[in-house]
Amino acid sequence: MTRRLLPLLLLIALSACESWQKISPGAVKLSDKAEVVTSQTWSGQGDRDGFVWTQDGPGIDTFFFHLGIKDGKTLFESQDVEKNHNFILKLMNRQPDQISFRFSKTMTEWEIVEFFTTSWGKLAGDVPVKVEAMAPSSLDGHPGIRFQYSYTPKDELRRRGFGIAAVVDDKLYLVHYLGSAIYHFDKNKAEAEKVIASLKIKKG
Amino acid sequence: MIARPFLSLVAAALLAGCVTHETGSATGIATVSPGYKPDVKTDEAGIWLTADKAEAELLDSANRVRDPAINALVSDMVCKLAAEHCGDLRPYVVRLPHFNATASPNGSISIWSGLLIRARTESELAAVIGHEITHYTRRHSLARIRNARDNTDVAAIFTLLGAAAGMPQVVQLTNVIAVGNIQAFSRDNERESDAEGFNRLVKAGYEPAAAADVWKRILDLRKAKREFEYESYEDRSVRLFVASHPPTEEREKSLRELAEKAAKPTTPPPDRLRQALAGVRLDFLLDEVKLGQFRESKALFELLLKDDPLPGQIHYALGELYRKRAKEDDELVALSHFHQACEAVGAPPEAFRMVGTMRWRRGETEQAKEYFRRYLNAAPNAGDRDLITHYLGS
Numbered sequence: 001m002t003r004r005l006l007p008l009l010l011l012i013a014l015s016a017c018e019s020w021q022k023i024s025p026g027a028v029k030l031s032d033k034a035e036v037v038t039s040q041t042w043s044g045q046g047d048r049d050g051f052v053w054t055q056d057g058p059g060i061d062t063f064f065f066h067l068g069i070k071d072g073k074t075l076f077e078s079q080d081v082e083k084n085h086n087f088i089l090k091l092m093n094r095q096p097d098q099i100s101f102r103f104s105k106t107m108t109e110w111e112i113v114e115f116f117t118t119s120w121g122k123l124a125g126d127v128p129v130k131v132e133a134m135a136p137s138s139l140d141g142h143p144g145i146r147f148q149y150s151y152t153p154k155d156e157l158r159r160r161g162f163g164i165a166a167v168v169d170d171k172l173y174l175v176h177y178l179g180s181a182i183y184h185f186d187k188n189k190a191e192a193e194k195v196i197a198s199l200k201i202k203k204g
Numbered sequence: 205m206i207a208r209p210f211l212s213l214v215a216a217a218l219l220a221g222c223v224t225h226e227t228g229s230a231t232g233i234a235t236v237s238p239g240y241k242p243d244v245k246t247d248e249a250g251i252w253l254t255a256d257k258a259e260a261e262l263l264d265s266a267n268r269v270r271d272p273a274i275n276a277l278v279s280d281m282v283c284k285l286a287a288e289h290c291g292d293l294r295p296y297v298v299r300l301p302h303f304n305a306t307a308s309p310n311g312s313i314s315i316w317s318g319l320l321i322r323a324r325t326e327s328e329l330a331a332v333i334g335h336e337i338t339h340y341t342r343r344h345s346l347a348r349i350r351n352a353r354d355n356t357d358v359a360a361i362f363t364l365l366g367a368a369a370g371m372p373q374v375v376q377l378t379n380v381i382a383v384g385n386i387q388a389f390s391r392d393n394e395r396e397s398d399a400e401g402f403n404r405l406v407k408a409g410y411e412p413a414a415a416a417d418v419w420k421r422i423l424d425l426r427k428a429k430r431e432f433e434y435e436s437y438e439d440r441s442v443r444l445f446v447a448s449h450p451p452t453e454e455r456e457k458s459l460r461e462l463a464e465k466a467a468k469p470t471t472p473p474p475d476r477l478r479q480a481l482a483g484v485r486l487d488f489l490l491d492e493v494k495l496g497q498f499r500e501s502k503a504l505f506e507l508l509l510k511d512d513p514l515p516g517q518i519h520y521a522l523g524e525l526y527r528k529r530a531k532e533d534d535e536l537v538a539l540s541h542f543h544q545a546c547e548a549v550g551a552p553p554e555a556f557r558m559v560g561t562m563r564w565r566r567g568e569t570e571q572a573k574e575y576f577r578r579y580l581n582a583a584p585n586a587g588d589r590d591l592i593t594h595y596l597g598s
Binding site: 097098099100101102104106108109110111118121122126127128131132133134135136145152156158 | 261264265266267299300301429430487490491494495496497498499500527528529530557558561564565587588590591594
């Protein structure tokens with residue numbers, strides 16, 4: 001039971017840092033360095049890991065904006081084993097046998113996608129995330145990679161998703177949308193494409 | 205002041221005496237007969253109903269491995285090991301990257317992918333399956349549930365008495381004793397499954413030493429894992445009291461002693477495991493990598509590499525392990541493993557892509573392109589063909 005609930009609990013924990021807010025159609029400023037335009041209404045919230053938008057509920061259909069992950073950082077701060085390790089045990093040089101999957105500014109496109117799928121699979125409870133396709137693409141004009149993926153977490157509801165990632169000023173910008181394969185992915189995919197296409201990144 | 209602690213001790217002694225740690229027939233629960241189904245009016249029928257529901261979910265689960273070869277092998281092994289119970293057992297291979305197998309009271313058995321890559325021979329896998337079959341035949345699930353119910357009932361009575369007498373220490377003590385009893389009962393069930401599972405292993409013509417060998421391997425990997433790691437909760441002092449299984453060292457020793465007394469098989473035991481795993485093992489190895497437990501996975505892969513018929517897969521997995529850790533010289537070590545994978549039997553196409561990728565990053569464009577071409581030759585329908593073509597055209 002715990003294993004089945006873990007991804008959900010993690011998602012709730014991720015979304016628990018700040019309250020949800022209504023995202024109205026129009027231009028939306030995500031941060032000082034990024035903004036998008038949407039034609040639909042979403043529920044959204046942001047925290048140190050980025051921004052999450054949803055229409056029917058997190059995990060059912062979800063938009064994730066990871067904006068400016070620095071060299072050496074994990075996709076989610078909770079996945080940084082060394083940083084979150086008990087400091088007393090750290091002083092005793094006792095480390096858990098656990099790698100932190102970290103972004104590197106020298107990563108190639110495959111490695112960026114692989115960094116994402118590994119981190120995401122870990123978050124979903126050690127489930128395999130399958131990359132279905134990869135192709136050259138761009139994010140606000142910056143050369144990047146487009147990828148499609150699918151996975152089935154412990155709740156047995158298959159998810160499909162796609163995303164675009166690019167490295168700008170040595171930082172990773174990765175936006176992806178996912179939804180249940182049977183309904184939600186197709187429902188909002190076209191809008192998700194438009195939102196990603198509208199992303200503006202301010203350099204510097 | 206003296207009377208209350210004394211009364212607590214008396215209460216604790218009475219409670220401890222209420223529950224025995226006997227197992228098997230001594231529990232009053234008979235071993236199942238072939239074709240056994242519980243009476244619908246019993247608590248056991250309810251347990252079966254829950255297990256039936258879980259099995260129905262497992263049948264449709266995305267995690268269930270549907271590869272025909274590995275499923276055919278485990279089905280055959282279960283029949284050999286279970287003998288007259290063959291028709292009552294239904295094994296499932298599940299893609300879960302940890303060392304484990306489970307048996308449900310209704311006869312469904314789950315064999316996890318993490319076990320399949322850690323067992324080095326069919327006999328080792330048979331040792332674990334034989335252990336699980338015993339949980340089924342001895343109806344351990346029912347025994348444990350009844351044991352837990354008895355213990356918690358008694359604890360509830362003493363809790364009430366303690367509360368009525370204004371003695372909170374009795375309440376705490378009775379609960380602690382109940383937990384200890386329940387877990388001790390579980391450990392005895394495991395010991396029984398080890399012993400009877402061993403008999404099944406030998407009777408089916410497998411290697412007797414395999415049962416101890418598999419536990420020795422798990423111990424070795426655990427040691428490699430915690431070389432600099434703090435002792436985990438279950439591995440320290442509390443484990444003897446609350447652990448659901450006996451210590452691994454004890455299990456290995458007991459099984460080794462049984463193996464020394466057992467007759468060797470008259471004909472060489474079958475060993476079809478590696479061949480049956482061929483279609484799915486790379487996925488299982490990469491699931492292991494994605495767990496991120498560098499030290500344990502490295503120890504496992506290096507062990508497999510000693511005599512593996514598909515070293516290309518192991519080198520690729522090792523390369524991925526180092527690449528993902530990405531510390532100091534890890535990139536060079538990873539590149540070396542990817543190169544070895546490319547030239548070894550069983551090389552996955554992705555090994556060529558990884559060499560190409562890493563060479564590209566180092567500015568070695570022509571070498572990178574050579575490996576990208578080799579990748580496309582090995583995987584002409586790859587989902588990232590467009591990206592590769594883009595690189596080749598650069």
